Amino acid sequence: MLNRRIGTRTILAALVIGLTLGLSLQAQTKPSRIISLVPGATEMLFAIGAGPRVVAVSSYDKEPPEVTSLPRVGALIDPDVERILSLKPDLIVVYGSQHDLAQQLGRAGIPHFSYVHGGLPDIFRTIRELAARTGDIEQGERVVKGIEATLADVSKRVAGRPRPKTMIVFGREPGSLRNVYASGGYGFLHDALAIAGGDDVFGDVKRESVQASTELMLTRAPEVIVELRADDESAPDRAAWQTLASVPAVRNNRIVLLTGSDMVTAGPRIGQATVRLAKALHPEAF
Amino acid sequence: MPPTNGEGVVSARDRIAHSTIQGIRARLVTVCLGSVALALGAIVLAPLAGSTSISLAHAFDLTRPWASNVDAQIFFVARLPRVLAAALVGSALAASGVVFQALLRNPLATPFTLGISSGAALGAMLVLTIGGAFAATTWAAVPAASFAGALAAVSIVYALAAARQRGFSTSVLLLAGVTLNSFFSALILMLQYFADMASVMQTLRWLLGDLDVASYTPIVVALPMLVVAITAFLVLAPRLNLLSVSIDAAAMRGVDVVSTQRISFLSASLATGAAVSIGGPIGFVGIIVPHLVRLIVGPDHRLALPASLGFGAAFLVACDLVGRTVIAPLELPVGIVTAVIGGPFFLWLLVKHAQ
Amino acid sequence: MSIDVGPGTFVGVLGPNGSGKSTLLKLLGRLLTPDAGTVTLDGRPLGAWPRQAVARRVAMVPQETHPAFDYTVLDLVLMGRYPHLGALAIEGPSDLAIARDALRATGMSAFESRLFSTLSGGEKQRVVIAGALAQQADVLLLDEPTASLDPGHQLEIAALLVELNRTRALGLLLSTHDLNLAASVCHDLVMLSEGMVIGTGPTGDVLTGANIERLYGIRADVRFHPEAGHLTVVPLRHLS
Numbered sequence: 001m002l003n004r005r006i007g008t009r010t011i012l013a014a015l016v017i018g019l020t021l022g023l024s025l026q027a028q029t030k031p032s033r034i035i036s037l038v039p040g041a042t043e044m045l046f047a048i049g050a051g052p053r054v055v056a057v058s059s060y061d062k063e064p065p066e067v068t069s070l071p072r073v074g075a076l077i078d079p080d081v082e083r084i085l086s087l088k089p090d091l092i093v094v095y096g097s098q099h100d101l102a103q104q105l106g107r108a109g110i111p112h113f114s115y116v117h118g119g120l121p122d123i124f125r126t127i128r129e130l131a132a133r134t135g136d137i138e139q140g141e142r143v144v145k146g147i148e149a150t151l152a153d154v155s156k157r158v159a160g161r162p163r164p165k166t167m168i169v170f171g172r173e174p175g176s177l178r179n180v181y182a183s184g185g186y187g188f189l190h191d192a193l194a195i196a197g198g199d200d201v202f203g204d205v206k207r208e209s210v211q212a213s214t215e216l217m218l219t220r221a222p223e224v225i226v227e228l229r230a231d232d233e234s235a236p237d238r239a240a241w242q243t244l245a246s247v248p249a250v251r252n253n254r255i256v257l258l259t260g261s262d263m264v265t266a267g268p269r270i271g272q273a274t275v276r277l278a279k280a281l282h283p284e285a286f
Numbered sequence: 287m288p289p290t291n292g293e294g295v296v297s298a299r300d301r302i303a304h305s306t307i308q309g310i311r312a313r314l315v316t317v318c319l320g321s322v323a324l325a326l327g328a329i330v331l332a333p334l335a336g337s338t339s340i341s342l343a344h345a346f347d348l349t350r351p352w353a354s355n356v357d358a359q360i361f362f363v364a365r366l367p368r369v370l371a372a373a374l375v376g377s378a379l380a381a382s383g384v385v386f387q388a389l390l391r392n393p394l395a396t397p398f399t400l401g402i403s404s405g406a407a408l409g410a411m412l413v414l415t416i417g418g419a420f421a422a423t424t425w426a427a428v429p430a431a432s433f434a435g436a437l438a439a440v441s442i443v444y445a446l447a448a449a450r451q452r453g454f455s456t457s458v459l460l461l462a463g464v465t466l467n468s469f470f471s472a473l474i475l476m477l478q479y480f481a482d483m484a485s486v487m488q489t490l491r492w493l494l495g496d497l498d499v500a501s502y503t504p505i506v507v508a509l510p511m512l513v514v515a516i517t518a519f520l521v522l523a524p525r526l527n528l529l530s531v532s533i534d535a536a537a538m539r540g541v542d543v544v545s546t547q548r549i550s551f552l553s554a555s556l557a558t559g560a561a562v563s564i565g566g567p568i569g570f571v572g573i574i575v576p577h578l579v580r581l582i583v584g585p586d587h588r589l590a591l592p593a594s595l596g597f598g599a600a601f602l603v604a605c606d607l608v609g610r611t612v613i614a615p616l617e618l619p620v621g622i623v624t625a626v627i628g629g630p631f632f633l634w635l636l637v638k639h640a641q
Numbered sequence: 642m643s644i645d646v647g648p649g650t651f652v653g654v655l656g657p658n659g660s661g662k663s664t665l666l667k668l669l670g671r672l673l674t675p676d677a678g679t680v681t682l683d684g685r686p687l688g689a690w691p692r693q694a695v696a697r698r699v700a701m702v703p704q705e706t707h708p709a710f711d712y713t714v715l716d717l718v719l720m721g722r723y724p725h726l727g728a729l730a731i732e733g734p735s736d737l738a739i740a741r742d743a744l745r746a747t748g749m750s751a752f753e754s755r756l757f758s759t760l761s762g763g764e765k766q767r768v769v770i771a772g773a774l775a776q777q778a779d780v781l782l783l784d785e786p787t788a789s790l791d792p793g794h795q796l797e798i799a800a801l802l803v804e805l806n807r808t809r810a811l812g813l814l815l816s817t818h819d820l821n822l823a824a825s826v827c828h829d830l831v832m833l834s835e836g837m838v839i840g841t842g843p844t845g846d847v848l849t850g851a852n853i854e855r856l857y858g859i860r861a862d863v864r865f866h867p868e869a870g871h872l873t874v875v876p877l878r879h880l881s
Binding site (some may be wrong): 138174214 | 496
């Protein structure tokens with residue numbers, strides 16, 4: 001009697017309901033319209049194979065080349081919420097500090113991924129977590145393993161060599177040594193430096209950046225100074241360093257300039273950034 | 287108003303005033319000598335302290351080669367220029383504060399009231415955000431740009447105030463200055479909005495003040511301007527007294543009011559512009575020191591101006607010393623130190639003034 | 642118009658607001674230059690005199706004095722010595738003595754080290770007058786000197802001015818709204834209306850009901866008061 005009642009209509013209804021549920025579940029596990037406000041995360045997305053599913057990026061994104069044709073939706077201070085919503089994303093990567101934006105997106109029913117800055121291990125963790133969200137877990141693992149292999153190779157090459165005291169500078173007032181911003185004892189640059197075979201002169205200051213005064217730089221006396229710049233345009237002049245005559249890096253002319261967004265982005269190219277760092281510190285090992 | 291006893295006599299000033307009533311000259315000499323001593327004392331003592339401990343014997347040991355003498359470098363490159371810069375900037379801002387307060391007849395005026403600091407900030411910002419390759423060629427890019435910005439602000443405000451046929455209007459000056467402040471601040475915010483993170487950080491940092499010049503060149507360049515300005519101040523001092531009591535009475539006593547106002551404005555702006563170009567817009571020095579100085583030596587500008595020079599120098603040297611030692615190895619920007627002291631002080635002033 | 646302020650004269654300038662009283666004072670004090678006519682000092686046009694030379698002969702007492710900073714009484718009186726000081730503008734012992742003399746003349750010697758801001762209205766005006774005396778000027782121009790004072794202080798200042806006029810042969814010119822003050826102290830009066838002189842001469846001749854009517858548009862009773870010893874004016878009503 002029950003079998004007759006559960007007729008074609010019922011089965012059809014169950015199928016429809018089942019499919020809808022299934023599809024929506026799948027939509028939740030494999031987003032197909034992704035927006036990224038964080039350049040590092042954008043690179044990660046493309047590296048793990050979610051690139052084709054990215055529909056918009058931040059104003060500052062330049063890598064990989066595919067993003068040049070994508071629409072821009074602002075960044076940390078100025079996310080263009082209207083634009084974002086109009087693109088109908090199903091996953092959006094935001095900065096950990098963009099709480100308001102996350103709330104707004106939540107109300108609009110858009111899932112978000114909070115990108116939190118940190119050290120080298122955090123880059124790996126983020127890649128894995130992002131891969132889990134986009135449904136590219138295997139590719140995510142592959143990317144991480146790839147970077148780890150690069151880093152392992154670097155470690156091997158620099159093993160046993162004397163580690164020079166290194167200061168990584170990522171900003172200063174043009175033409176002078178005013179307002180020098182150096183890498184501190186925390187963060188991915190600090191970790192990369194450690195692997196590249198260098199000793200961070202500000203390793204004891206547990207901050208991502210340190211404002212180095214003249215006195216501090218003279219005291220810490222780095223043996224190598226690495227200046228990082230995102231692009232060629234703002235290439236700093238090296239002559240400014242001559243005021244610190246007693247610093248070994250200046251005396252021995254070991255001031256290196258590394259340009260490129262890979263040097264300042266916490267993303268999948270951190271491996272090659274570390275290689276460049278290591279080459280600057282230990283050229284003979286490569 | 288300073289605290290008084292029931293008869294309205296200020297005891298600290300009274301002691302100075304009465305005991306030397308036989309010679310305003312004697313008071314003048316005492317204040318000048320005291321001021322110089324205070325400044326020199328600060329300049330000599332401050333480089334001895336810092337975030338690192340150094341050996342003075344090594345620093346002054348001429349037999350050691352310069353390039354390897356870290357102690358000497360720390361003393362002569364890191365500390366001494368910084369202390370000298372602090373002394374110059376402090377004295378310039380303090381004395382300018384006194385002059386602006388006399389010019390505007392308002393004890394709450396500061397060297398930055400009339401838009402000079404926001405003009406300087408705009409100049410510096412332009413270099414830091416879009417100056418790029420040009421800026422990187424010279425240490426003087428940011429200081430020169432901020433001085434130019436200050437000049438621009440001064441010129442606009444001056445032109446507006448002097449447009450009146452009958453001379454110089456301080457009320458127009460004030461309005462123009464305050465308006466310019468707002469306008470330039472808006473431009474600065476707009477520049478920051480469109481600039482990249484690194485430039486934004488650089489300008490924010492510049493705005494907080496920094497005296498770590500690491501070179502004697504900025505000091506040598508600014509010195510002639512400050513000497514000119516300060517000479518003007520000292521010459522104007524008696525006229526500022528008369529002007530601050532009553533403009534009509536001053537004119538009736540033979541003071542060329544318009545000329546005095548013009549020269550005061552221009553010389554104080556010159557000193558402020560030079561100071562801001564060296565160390566950024568360091569706030570509160572221009573209001574704390576004039577008030578403290580008046581409490582001690584009285585409002586007579588012939589005493590208050592020399593006193594503010596020495597006191598301003600010592601004050602800023604001390605603030606910078608605190609900033610570079612209190613959270614070593616990190617530094618607290620000097621503008622924050624002066625603000626932490628100055629904020630509550632300013633509030634106290636406002637309360638006192640309202641009474 | 643022609644007004645003469647010589648030694649021992651005591652002229653009152655009357656008129657409604659906007660009649661030009663302040664302007665007249667400023668012209669006499671060289672704060673303004675006349676569009677037509679001349680102001681002369683000792684026969685020479687005012688503009689031909691060096692600024693400081695005028696200051697040594699003519700002093701002004703403004704209606705109110707609000708120093709921007711906390712000066713003492715002596716500070717303010719000493720500032721009156723400015724036209725006599727040399728290039729360095731530093732006072733000497735003789736300047737101090739003159740300042741103290743001026744304070745004595747105005748009865749303010751005991752207030753020397755007091756802060757000006759702590760004084761009463763009448764005391765402040767006396768200090769300002771002392772400052773004008775320290776200038777050793779022959780002529781004092783006073784802009785509504787009793788306008789912001791209470792009746793007690795008004796009488797105080799009036800008596801002081803009469804005494805200075807008498808004992809030092811100062812020439813005084815004061816502008817005022819106070820008809821009774823003018824009646825009590827001024828020897829001569831000038832009545833100004835909309836920048837024109839409508840009456841000038843000895844007080845007794847000029848201060849009449851008819852003139853007051855023309856000047857202020859009010860009906861007033863003017864009569865000699867035996868106890869006061871001078872004319873008094875009682876405003877009665879407005880005339881439409």
